[in-house]
Amino acid sequence: MADYVIEMLNITKEFPGIKANDDVTLQLRRGEIHALLGENGAGKSTLMSVLFGLYQPESGIIKKDGQVVKINNPNDATALHIGMVHQHFKLVECFTVLDNIILGAEPTKGLTVDRKAARKRVVALSERYGLKVDPDAKIEDISVGMQQRVEILKMLYRDNEILIFDEPTAVLTPQEIDELMEIMRSFKKEGKSILFITHKLAEIKAVADRCSVLRKGKYMGTVEVADTSVEEMSRLMVGRDVQLVSHKEEQTPGKVILRVENMTVPSRVHSNNAVKNASLEVREGEIVCLAGIEGNGQTEFVYALTGLEKMSAGKIYLDGKDVTHASIRERNSLGLSHIPEDRHKHGLVLDYTLQNNMVLQRFREPEFQRLGFIREGAVREYSDRLSQQYDVRSGQGSATITRSMSGGNQQKAIVAREIDQNPQLLIAVQPTRGLDVGAIEYIHKQIIAQRDAGKAVLLVSLELDEVMNLSDRILVMYEGEIVGEFNPKTTDVQTLGLYMAGAKRAE
């Protein structure tokens, strides 16, 4: 019999309208890296919340080292040496790294915190595992990758034996991902057991020993990663064959739809300009991709383009019309659609129902209002149609409060809304961030369909695979400037990487 450190047997957890976990079993061996794979809304987070004591399952038992345990709250989980790095870090921004690590488990000397002893331990831990951090830096001053290390150190500091990583690579650069994988391997060598939640198959292939798959709350089985191909795993997860590489026809771009001339946007954070003298064109029937490492001005570029932010110099032409000073609404009605980078901040009113969100820009149109009164029936019908057409799933249909929907379905709702406005120019910023392969495939198809229908598409993405896969032209942005233009067919990821990192630039 295998040596299981944690067993979750036949877990069932119900929420109103949905069975989030339906008879799920997860067995974690001592000293293995165990991946938990599933689409958004498949029940991965619910299962981990059950393990962490945040939810109580309706049925099923949890065993630690073969003994049945009851985990009522996170404190119980901590006592059992279970630690978790959440997808959204739980750190105090204005505290130092050291203070964050010891918070809640402070060593004391009399009435004061014994920072000296704590520091010694933290430094020892960080050296042992190669987790380089500056204990005295404040969280707000360090990079996201560093913050994640602090979260990992927090687990180590508490002598956790079972480490849960909830989608740890979503926020990391390629280099940081490699480093994280290395760290995870070193934990494994130490005999720690790791649960790794993800939907990136390549990462599972790279580090995991075994992989358990969930689909729509149901347990689909556990496979040995070494004996299973990526395609098989994705089929288990989605329930059908998935095209990992999108297929697209040749297209000859038509007339220029978007022309940006010498755009300069001041930064909100520093005195420098966030976008410097950037110019580009997007034509009918082409996908132009703006690539770059996060924080190099892409966000501000899009804000200025859509009217969310003012620019200090330059011109924007939409289908030949000067829209430099046009309001957001005017730009919308001229055929600009925008899938925003942050779906919670800009894309959705989370406390509105799905149907209200579906008409966020269009509620003024005669189709949806008469004499200032919203035509609920028409809105409902429209939302039902979009949900069906774009496969947006929710507990209570169009009446679902958007906040309660899974991230993937929220994003699909935005994509549906923006594409259905039949735009001339579709701006898609990180349209697949945090989504599973099934949803990614779907959204990619929709974007390509827009291009094939002769629309102009501007894609902003940090994922190089997505960039290479979708675009007809690639522009690389570095420190607010466009530093190079590439044809995806004649360039490779390494070259792009050099430009993105600022090591090279076109003259």
Add this chain to the structure above:
Amino acid sequence: MAKKNKSPRLSGAPTGLASLLASLVCVLAGLAFGFVVLLILGGITMSQSGEEFTFGHLLATTWEQGFKPIVQGGFYSKANMMGMAVRMEILQAAPLIMTGLSVAFAYKTGLFNIGAAGQYTVGAFLALYCAIVLKMPWWVCLIASGLGGAVWGAIPGIFKAYLNVNEVITAIMFNWIGLYAVNPLIYQGGNGPMFNLKTTKTFTLKESAPQALLPTFNVNVGGKGYFGKLFMPTIGIFIAIGIAVLIWVVINKTTFGYQLKACGFNKNAARYAGINEKTNIVLSMTIAGALAGIGAGLFYLSGSKEWEPLVSTILPAVGFNGISVALLASSNPIGCVFSAIFISHITVGGGFMTAKLFPSEVSDIISGVVIYLCAFSMLFRGKILKLFNRKSGTQRKGDKA
């Protein structure tokens, strides 16, 4: 939204009912707490007076002379006075509904209108000015009161929208500015055209401007009017209820309400969608101000009370009680009608308690506790929903069997 949910799943459907039940639980708990306070107060007074008493006696006294008046409100008073007391309740409820609506409406746009008191003051001034000095009919005076409140509400809105000054701070300052502008304007060193030197109040409308009095109504009970001839309530309560319904429609059924709520829930998303959030902030505060102003009009045009510029150095409490009303109603306009009537009811009832045993402020304690519990009403709501779900869960199982 929830009631339109036709899907078989039940979680959405009872939320409205659950909110209502949660509010009722708050009210009951508040009353229970009030009873305990009355018991303690009564016990202290009775033991100080030195007379012997049993606990049963105390319980009975508290029930009869303290709790009953509060629960029965205006209906507690003697038969010949009942009409007057009930009229008082109705009279006080109308402005309370309006200030409650004012706070609730602004809250839908994510704004906290703490300036209802000031808007109420300015509204009262304009209503009285139009009535006494300009001799306008009542409905013109009422519109004027609304306009006064609107201007006073718009200013914090403009500051908020265009200069990013928190509306709470501006509104509080404008409460006092309103009060200290209105008082001297009425008094004018004793020479104010609306000021009656003899009573040190504004002239009564009955004498100086009967055209501005709100029409009254009576209820026919057993062949004769329920209210005495002199104590007929005004139609103010119906105007207030009508406006509450109107506000409910605006918030829930119109594109305007849709925009306001979008701004309130998520300013960034509203902006992204091309909704002008600045205009919406100003409009929302303007309308909120108008509602509070009309509340003042409804009260002062009833002719039962005059403004006292020399005494009125504290802000009208009805402005702040509007916050309680809105909280108790969880910002539902229709709910505001009921919560305002409730608060008016127990306030009038508080006055009927035996004064030597119980101070009338106990009704304030009760409404205070009720409001405080409202903070937990989300919790109650969750529990009630759970109860619903469990019940229907067993039902479902039963169906299968």
